[in-house]
Every structure is written in C-alpha cells, then in structure tokens.
C-alpha cells in the first residue's frame with residue numbers, strides 16, 4: 001500500500017475533529033495501570049470469577065463430546081445407512097444438549113452477578129467521591145460531563161475489568177480445550193490450521209489503537225453533550241427569555257453529530273477489520289480441507305472424523321475472534337476508564353488523617369489572618385481576614401459584591417480550607433476536626449436557595465430527619481414561613497417541584513432558613529437571608545431570628561441595610577472602609 005493511500009485510509013478511520021465547548025481530554029493510562037487501580041474492587045469477587053472460568057471450561061468439553069457424537073453419527077449411522085445405533089446416539093445428544101443449556105445458563109447468571117456487584121460497588125465509590133469533592137471543585141467541573149462519567153464511563157470500567165476479561169478468559173479456555181481436541185484427533189491437520197492464529201493477532205493489534213482513538217473521541221463528545229444538555233435545561237428560562245434556543249440546539253446538534261461521526265468512524269474501522277478476519281478464517285478452512293483430502297486418501301481420518309474435525313475447527317474461530325477483538329475492546333473501554341480515573345483523582349475535601357470530632361462548646365468563632373485563593377483564580381478571594389465573634393452574638397459581615405462573604409461561609413463549614421491562617425469554632429481549628437462534626441456545629445443557609453423536589457416537610461427535616469411535626473412548625477414560624485405554608489394546597493405535605501420552583505424566591509428563602517433553624521448547630525451562618533423579601537418581611541424575619549429566645553451565634557453575610565438594624569455588630573470586608581463598627 002502506498003503511503004498516500006495509507007494516509008487517506010488512516011484519515012477515513014478517524015472521528016471528525018471540530019467544535020467548541022468540548023470537555024478536556026482525560027490523561028491516557030496504560031492497561032496494566034488501569035487493572036491495578038480497580039483490582040481492589042474485583043478482589044472480593046475473585047472466587048466467583050474462578051467458578052465462572054470453570055464453567056467456561058465445561059462448555060467446550062461438551063462441544064468436543066458433541067463433535068465426537070457427530071463423528072459416530074456419520075461413520076456408524078449415515079455412511080452404512082444403519083438404524084441400530086441411532087437411538088443411543090440421539091439420547092446422548094439430548095443429554096449433552098440439556099447439560100450445555102444448564103452450563104451456559106449458570107455461566108451467564110454468574111457473569112451478570114459478578115459484573116453487577118462490581119458495578120454497584122464502583123458506582124457507590126465514584127458517587128461518594130464526587131459528593132466529597134470540595135465546593136470549589138464542583139464550581140469548576142461541568143455537571144453534565146460529571147453525570148456522563150458517573151453513568152456510561154463507569155460502565156466502561158466494568159467492561160474493562162469484568163466483561164472483557166471474563167470473555168477473554170472464556171475464549172482462551174475454550175480455545176485451549178478445542179485445540180487440544182483437534183491435536184488429539186489429527187495433529188498434522190491441527191498444526192496446519194493453527195497457522196492462521198498469528199494472522200488474527202496481527203490484524204487485531206493493527207486496529208486496536210485506531211479503535212481507542214475513536215472511542216476517546218466518542219466518550220469526550222458524550223461528556224460534552226451531557227454538559228451542553230444539562231446547562232441548557234437547567235437554565236431553560238434564561239435560554240428562552242434571551243432567545244438562545246437556536247444556539248443551544250445548534251451546540252447540542254454539533255456534539256450529537258460528532259458522536260455520530262465517531263460511531264461512523266468505528267463502523268468504518270469494523271468494515272475494514274471484519275472482512276480481513278473473515279479472510280483469515282477462510283484461509284484456515286481451505287488449508288484444512290486441502291489437507292483433509294490427503295488425510296482421507298491416506299486413511300488418517302474417516303469421513304466422519306474429518307467432518308467432526310471441521311466442525312470443531314469452525315468452533316475455534318469464535319474464541320479466536322473474541323481474543324483478537326479483546327485488545328481493541330480493552331482499548332475502547334479504557335477511553336471511558338480514563339475519564340473515571342480522572343474524576344477519582346480529583347482530591348477529595350476529606351478529613352485529615354486522625355481528625356477528631358469538634359468538641360462541644362457555646363459557639364464562639366475566631367478567624368485569624370485567613371486568606372483564600374480559589375484554584376485557578378488570578379485574584380485572592382479573601383485577603384487576610386481576622387474576626388472574633390462571641391457566643392450568642394449576632395454579627396453582620398458586609399462588603400461589596402465579590403469581597404468574599406460567601407467564601408467566609410464556606411470556610412466556617414469546612415467546604416473550603418484556608419490557604420493561610422486559622423478558622424476556629426470554640427477555640428478549635430476546624431481543619432483539624434471532621435467535616436461532619438464541624439457541619440453539625442455550624443449551619444449555613446446558602447445564598448442560592450437550594451431545595452429538593454420533595455414536600456415542604458421533607459425539605460425542612462433534611463438536616464434533622466427525626467424532628468417532630470411540632471418542631472417543624474416552630475421552625476417555620478421562626479422563619480416567618482408557617483403562614484404561607486399553611487396556605488399551600490396540601491400544607492406541609494405539598495411537593496414544591498424541582499429546585500422548589502413552584503414557590504417564590506422569598507418563600508424558598510424562608511424555608512431554607514427554617515430548615516437551618518431545625519439543625520441543632522451552635523453557629524448559624526446566613527448568606528443574604530433577606531434576598532427576595534420585601535422590607536417588612538425582612539424586618540419580621542430578622543426580628544424573629546434575633547429575638548429573645550435565640551441562643552446561637554449568628555453571622556449574617558449581607559448587603560441589606562434592614563439586616564444591620566438587627567445585629568450587635570457590623571464587620572466590613574471592604575478594605576477601603578472601617579473594618580468594624582458596633583451598632584448596639
């Protein structure tokens with residue numbers, strides 16, 4: 001083949017490049033690295049795998065017995081046209097058939113059992129890892145792409161570690177048994193037919209890398225499609241009100257076309273690959289038929305023996321194909337595996353080794369020389385903050401947009417760890433204690449009113465599932481939410497839709513505060529608590545939150561002057577203004 005033709009063929013076998021908004025390519029990994037990485041999940045299932053391989057060995061043994069029966073059928077029944085041995089042979093055939101059905105059923109069930117258990121464990125591990133990622137990582141990653149990694153790419157890990165490996169092992173065992181039988185039947189003929197083996201191998205390794213490139217592209221485009229879809233649907237009203245439907249559809253369409261392009265490229269690869277494999281098979285069969293004539297002529301085989309030999313030989317091609325396809329299949333799955341590994345390699349915001357629960361206390365907060373820069377950001381998000389809040393004090397943290405108020409909330413709940421300085425609750429550095437215990441002590445009401453698609457009641461008890469109905473109502477009253485909840489069609493049992501969209505912003509806000517009040521924490525951080533409320537409602541809410549009975553420390557991150565009327569102290573994050581001022 002000339003190099004120009006070779007280049008053109010190579011280009012035809014690649015997926016089409018182009019398009020913006022693509023997710024990054026995950027780093028490539030060696031197959032052995034991948035295997036080592038996921039082996040711990042497969043280890044507990046290794047005996048089931050071994051049993052599967054035993055069953056796989058039984059299947060070709062049955063095939064050999066069937067071929068021998070076939071030989072008897074030709075030589076003892078068909079050639080002499082004799083009826084007598086037929087009944088016994090037929091009974092044996094039926095028996096073998098039943099046994100074969102039993103073995104393949106058991107093998108199929110076992111394979112599904114192992115792969116599903118592996119998948120369940122893997123999905124749980126990846127999902128819990130994603131949930132443990134720090135807030136800044138979630139901000140940076142594209143949700144749709146992460147979802148694709150959690151679903152189809154995780155399935156690729158299963159194929160790589162279980163399905164392909166057990167298929168490959170099965171094929172190998174089958175091939176060994178069949179080849180041993182062929183050698184036993186007529187060794188010269190068997191050796192001649194083995195010549196095509198290396199040909200199969202050569203063809204498959206040639207195509208393995210092409211398959212991987214196309215699979216990588218396919219998976220990357222799948223991730224990009226997921227993020228474009230998620231972004232457009234999550235922001236459907238923005239897309240509609242700004243007339244961006246055509247743009248969104250065209251971007252969606254572009255990624256879809258690219259997926260189709262990758263599928264077509266894979267199909268072109270198969271179109272070249274499979275006929276070559278067929279050709280190799282044909283060469284093997286023709287070789288055996290030619291030599292078979294010689295074996296018949298020299299009485300080395302009977303006609304029944306030759307036919308049985310050919311029947312077994314044809315059965316060898318299945319496992320040989322599986323083995324030849326194994327390397328391309330592993331490469332193809334590894335494209336998905338790389339994307340899962342990249343996700344798993346994101347550092348989790350877990351606890352330090354030896355972290356202990358935060359000891360009990362009354363709720364003092366101390367921030368000492370803390371500064372934060374988000375990963376990849378050019379600017380410092382929070383430069384050198386120091387702040388002391390007494391137990392039970394109500395402090396407002398004010399500052400212009402982007403001055404770091406939300407970042408302070410993230411630091412206090414350990415969703416973020418400071419680059420320098422110490423954040424302490426009741427004198428204990430939060431970084432040295434478990435995140436769960438810090439979050440039990442410090443409750444945050446986020447600026448984006450985050451709601452689940454569940455009833456009002458279920459949303460309120462999210463942080464304290466054992467709360468009684470009376471406690472739920474008391475918290476709702478304190479957050480000025482009870483009256484509007486009572487007016488909803490099913491009161492506290494009303495479902496509020498995805499992200500609570502069937503409620504107004506101000507209603508969601510009050511529910512978010514009620515939910516936080518139900519938590520037993522000693523420090524409450526409210527990020528812009530009066531968003532969406534009119535001045536009267538904001539006053540009512542603040543009066544209720546800071547009124548006589550409350551004994552928590554409250555830190556309010558806000559712009560709202562109404563809030564400032566209700567706090568003990570105001571601390572400014574604006575470097576150009578006085579740092580601190582006492583209001584009461």
Ligand SMILES: Nc1ncnc2c1ncn2[C@@H]1O[C@H](COP(=O)(O)OP(=O)(O)OP(=O)(O)O)[C@@H](O)[C@H]1O
Pocket residue numbers: 135136139140374375377379380381382399400401402403404405406407408447
């Ligand atoms: N995940 C992130 N990655 C990079 N930079 C971030 C991230 N989150 C926030 N920032 C930056 O950190 C700075 C502080 O952000 P923060 O959200 O804490 O401000 P804020 O005072 O709460 O603002 P606002 O009043 O508008 O809510 C901003 O400059 C912002 O651009």
